[in-house]
Amino acid sequence: MSEVIYLDYNATTPCDPSVLEIMLPYFNRxxxxxxxxxxxxxxTAEEAVEGARAKTASLINARPDEIIFTSGATESINLAIRGVVEKSLVRQPHIITYATEHKAVLDVYALLATKGISVTILPVNTDGSIHLSALEAAITPDTVLIAAMYANNETGYILPVKEIGAIAHKYNVLFFCDATQAIGKIPVDVATEQIDLLSISAHKFYGPKGVGALYIRKKMPKIIISALQVGGGHERNLRSxxxxxxxxxxxGAAADLCKQKLEANGKQLAALRNQLWTGVAAIEGVRLNGTLTNCLPNVLNVCFDFTGGDNMLQRLSKNIAASSGSACSSVTMQASHVLKAMGLSEPAALASIRFSLGAPTTKEEVTKAISYIQTAATGCRK
Ligand SMILES: Cc1ncc(COP(=O)(O)O)c(C=O)c1O
Incomplete structure (x- = not known):
């Protein structure tokens, strides 16, 4: 396995050794x-939890008492969106989101739609960007929530979160931001960006799997949501x-580490990602999905024209661990909903691969990866 170059850090990251060391005593001693x-x-356990709460809050410029621990981003997303809608006093609430959101958001919207909630899913442009005027136009007197991700998991595209927050607050609408991919890669500031609720997942930034958080604003405005699960009343009755x-x-340890290394890691990742793109762009029939100018520093999503389906990925899998946004449903591959929303055809979306780099990625790995990618593309087109 160590022979395979891991370029799938948006899927998950390894636990940093220092993070693991901090965790270990809490399993037994x-x-x-x-x-x-x-x-x-x-x-002692409470002290560890409260320390971690403060560190997690500090990473996003929140207050510790605005952090609720969960099992990960999917749970945080469910709690935020369903919790807001359930608490809403509007007779028929209306909620807005974008077609390129993660399935964890889109599926919650789909579920709420079956329960009579009015849902607007806004389109995006070919590079993943959005029209803020269209967002403003979509708001109605019944709108209670806008959900927009900080950065896209497949393309890395960074949305204008601050502007979305300003629009939401102009109309007294709450703003939920799925920041699962942005946290630990770029600065996130819930105060200046007017974010009311925000999801976090530790395994995306060198922390463990199965743990995450939901930030819930406490002041201006104070956000009150319903719990999804009841029981012992943990986490301010919001997550028993x-x-x-x-x-x-x-x-908490991973959040601390990320905060210290945010700038240096970002620069290193951008340099390696640019090296990868320079090498891959030289291959015939290659197109960049999205843009590199308004993008997470570690992501490169590329369409390899005429390589057909997941052929490229299969060929690469001996040497490179990467991913497509495609999902397998029984026997057929489904093209990425994100790439299709950006206007890619079904075959082009199926022929696209996401490479995502991480802190352990080296220049040598990128050089080798480029050569493997060149060979695989040539092989696919023979
Ligand atoms: C943008 C985004 N949101 C939500 C999730 C779900 O995160 P978790 O694995 O913590 O449930 C992911 C994971 O891939 C993601 O990339």
């Missing part, structure tokens, strides 16, 4: 329940269930 208020085992102390401690 310090195994207390953070809700046990009457002894030192519980106090014994806390995953090792995971949460790991997320």
């Amino acid at each position: 310090q195994f207390g329940n953070a809700a046990s208020k009457s002894h030192v085992y519980g106090w 269930g014994t806390l995953n102390v090792p995971g949460i401690a790991g997320m």
Whole structure:
């Protein structure tokens, strides 16, 4: 496996060794329940949780009491969107999002639509950009929520989050931002960007899997949402269930690490991603999906014309771990909904690959990857 060059860091990242070290004691020696208020085992666990809450909050310029721990971004997204809609006093709430959102958002919207909630899914331009005027025009007196992601998981495209936040607040609409891919890669600031609710997932920034957070604004405006699960009343009654102390401690450590290294990592990733693009662009019949100017520093999404389906990925899989946005449904491949929303044809979307780089990626790996990609493209077109 170590022979295979990993270029799928948007799917998940390895736990940083320092993060793992911080987590380990909470599995056995310090195994207390953070809700046990009457002894030192519980106090130690609570201290770890509260430390992690402060570090996670600091990464996005929030207050610690605005962070609710969850099992990951999917749960945070469900809690945010469904929690807002359920709490809304509007008789028939209307919610808005974009066609390029992650399935975790789009599927929640689809579910709510079946329950009579009015849903608007706005289109995007060919590079993934949006028209803010169209967003403003879509808002109605019944609109309660706009959901827009910070950066796209497939193309890396960064949306104008600050402007979306300003529009939402101009009309007293709440703004939920799925920042799962942006966190740890670029600066995120919930205060200046007027974000009301925001999802985070630790495994995307060198933390453990199965732990995440939802930021919920406490002031101007104070956001009140409904819980999706009830029970012991943990996390301010919003997410009942014994806390995953090792995971949460790991997320806090990963957040701290990312904050310290954000700028340096971003520059290094952009340089490597540009090296990859320079090499790949020299191959015949290659097109960039999206743009590199308004993009996460680690992502490159490329269409290899006439390579057919997942042929390229299959050929590459011996040497490179990358991914397409495509999903397998029983026997057929489905083209990425993100690329199709950007206007790509079904065959072009199927012939596209996302390469996503991470902190461990080296120049040598990129050089080797370019050569593997060249060979695979030639092989596919024979
Ligand atoms: C943009 C985006 N949102 C949400 C998710 C879901 O995250 P999790 O795995 O933490 O549920 C992902 C994961 O790929 C993602 O990329």
